[in-house]
Amino acid sequence: MTTSAYTLALVDDHQIVLDGIAALLKGEPSLQIKFTATQPLEMLRLLETAHVDILLTDVMMPVMNGIQFAKEARKRFPGLKILALSMSGEGELINQMISEADISGYILKNIGRQELIQALKKVADGGIYFNDAVLEEMTKDSEVRKQNALVHLTAREIEIIQLIEKEQINKQIAQSLFISERTVETHRKNIFRKTQTNTLIGLIKYAYEHNLIAKSEK
Secondary structure, three states: OOOOEEEEEEEEEOOHHHHHHHHHEEEEOOOOEEEEOHHHHHHHHHHOOOOOOOOEEEEOOOOOHHHHHHHHHHHOOOOOOOEEEEOOOOHHHHHHHHHOOOEEEEOOOOOOOHHHHHHHHHHOOOEEOOOOOHHHHHHHHHHHHHHHHHHOOHHHHHHHHHHHHOOOOOOHHHHHOOHHHHOOOOOOOHHHHHHOOOOHHHHHHHHHHHHOOHHHHO
């Protein structure tokens, strides 16, 4: 191991993933694993004990998810470079991690050894790294946001779409929102017109594709 090796901290709630990453990086002289942990809170404690150049963190974790963890790590250790690792390449999630946690990169768990090493080195050197699949999803999410802005759905209309997705009929929606059934019907007509859909299935498909239904609703 050379003295110029970059030091890494790895966080994933599955030990087998940590073991796999360690196996992939074995024999790479420029990268040294300093800490591993299956719990974000445990890693925060470890990071207090020694300097680490790069934090490679999972995104979907119980108790504290990747976004919350990365934000806290960034707050406590401003110089730490953060690279997110996930099974999910969902553009909205990636953009959220960039804007809220100021990550330096995002990679998927299906990448190979050489790309993993390339990503870690680039981030350690002060660069950013998003592989092609991630960049494609980020672009799609940006396009969806633009389309949503052009459609001009109101907060009330989005709320009604979410209730429709829960299979509520007009009467139930009216009771839930404390409005009349006639008002609900007017909103529904406007929703179908704005989204250019003609059926409930088409509308729900549009809602999922344009992230109008919250993750907790899915």
